[in-house]
Every structure is written in structure tokens, then in C-alpha cells.
Amino acid sequence: MQPTGAGRPGRSLGTAGTAVSRHSRPVRGGFRHNTCYHGGEVSGYPQSWRIRRGLTLIETLTVLFIVGILVAFVTGLARHASRTAETRRAQADLQVLADALERYCLRYGDYPLNPGGWHAATNLLAVAVPLPGGEAATGNDNNYYFSHLLPQDFTCLDPWGGSYLYYRHSRQPAGGAANEPTDMDETFRLRSLGPDRMEETSDDIVL
Numbered sequence: 001m002q003p004t005g006a007g008r009p010g011r012s013l014g015t016a017g018t019a020v021s022r023h024s025r026p027v028r029g030g031f032r033h034n035t036c037y038h039g040g041e042v043s044g045y046p047q048s049w050r051i052r053r054g055l056t057l058i059e060t061l062t063v064l065f066i067v068g069i070l071v072a073f074v075t076g077l078a079r080h081a082s083r084t085a086e087t088r089r090a091q092a093d094l095q096v097l098a099d100a101l102e103r104y105c106l107r108y109g110d111y112p113l114n115p116g117g118w119h120a121a122t123n124l125l126a127v128a129v130p131l132p133g134g135e136a137a138t139g140n141d142n143n144y145y146f147s148h149l150l151p152q153d154f155t156c157l158d159p160w161g162g163s164y165l166y167y168r169h170s171r172q173p174a175g176g177a178a179n180e181p182t183d184m185d186e187t188f189r190l191r192s193l194g195p196d197r198m199e200e201t202s203d204d205i206v207l
Contacts, residue, residue, distance in 0.1 A: 083195075086159035087205065094190045094207040097121060097156070097164060100149035101188060111188055112146055115170035120163040121156040121190070158192040158205075165191040 055063075105111050112127040113119050128143035147154075156164050167189040194203030 086195075090158050090164075090192045090194075090205045091207070093154075093156075093158065094164065094192065094205065096150065096154065097124075097166070097190055098188075098207055100124075100146065101166075103149050104146060105187075111168050113166065113168055115168045118165045118167045118191075121166045122163045124166060125150075125156060158194075160192075160195045160197065162193055162197055165193070167191070 101111055108129055112124060125145070125147045127146035129145075131142050131144050150156075158164055169187050169189075190207040192205040193199060194201065194205060196203055
């Protein structure tokens with residue numbers, strides 16, 4: 001007579017004819033079975049498979065370190081793009097001021113403000129020239145203002161909140177002082193001190 005369970009693969013007889021699974025292990029008083037349920041069926045699997053291991057402290061710190069590097073890289077790219085855009089805007093503003101100064105000189109024969117020394121470009125907005133012969137004025141008085149040569153919303157302030165700077169050279173005949181330009185030299189200079197607001201530094205923008 002065939003023992004109970006002998007014809008079933010993967011099973012053997014234990015004490016007193018008890019069927020023993022391949023995944024059973026002996027314990028005091030009998031066998032312990034490791035089983036799991038799949039779609040209502042019972043199947044055996046090693047107990048070690050049920051161990052759930054979380055991240056260690058070193059793994060967590062490594063992930064945080066990598067995330068920090070990525071954030072710093074993206075932030076650096078954003079700042080560089082912002083700085084580039086601000087520099088281009090400052091250069092464009094200086095060119096607008098230069099064009100207005102040239103048109104003022106063509107109209108009145110000289111550049112505004114006194115020569116020598118740097119002036120805040122915001123002072124140019126208040127420069128007014130009386131219109132001759134009672135000519136109709138653009139404003140409410142009989143003066144023509146330098147600001148009329150600029151776009152309506154132009155403030156003479158750079159992207160970092162400081163005023164552009166304007167330097168007017170005095171016109172000297174050839175053979176004048178060594179530090180003074182001649183008629184063939186530049187007649188004015190424009191500058192932005194850049195984001196650090198300090199003179200003669202690498203971030204200055206000069207035209």
C-alpha cells in the first residue's frame with residue numbers, strides 16, 4: 001500500500017505519515033511552512049524573500065548629495081542666463097544714450113553738461129535748451145529737453161538700479177594737453193558700473 005502523499009511531487013512523509021513540503025523546516029513539535037497566496041492558491045517560498053530592506057543612511061546621504069549637485073547646476077545656469085540678459089540690456093541702453101547725445105550735438109553744436117568728470121546720466125533728463133524765436137515747444141514751456149530724444153519710458157537706470165554714467169571730454173585743438181582728446185578723439189564716454197556698483201572692475205560696461 002502506497003504511503004499517503006508518496007505520489008505527489010515535492011512532498012515527503014514526515015513523522016506519523018505527515019506530508020512535508022520542500023519549503024518546510026523542522027521546528028519543535030512539527031514543521032513550519034512558508035506559504036504565500038497567489039490568486040487564491042497557496043505556494044511555498046523561502047522565508048528570506050519576505051525581508052523588506054529600507055535605504056541605509058549612506059544611501060540616503062548619497063541621493064541628497066546628487067540632488068544638491070543638480071540643483072546647484074540648474075541654479076548656476078539660470079543666474080548666468082539672467083546676467084547675460086541684463087548685460088545685453090545695459091549695452092542696448094548705452095547705445096540709445098549715445099545716439100541721443102549725437103543727435104543733440106548735431107542740433108545744438110555741442111554735447112550737454114559741463115566737460116570733465118563723470119555725471120549721472122539721470123542729470124541729462126533735466127537738460128533744457130531755450131527754443132529760439134518763440135518756436136513752439138514740445139513741453140509746456142519754451143524749452144527743448146534732452147529727454148525728448150529718448151524713448152518715453154527711458155529712465156537712464158541700468159538693470160541693477162544704478163544710474164548710467166556720462167563723461168564729456170572737452171574739445172581741444174591738436175597739440176593740447178596729453179590727457180585731453182583732440183577733435184579726432186572720442187568726445188564722450190558712457191558707463192554702467194555693473195552689478196557690483198564699483199568703478200574700474202571687470203563687470204563694468206563701457207561704451
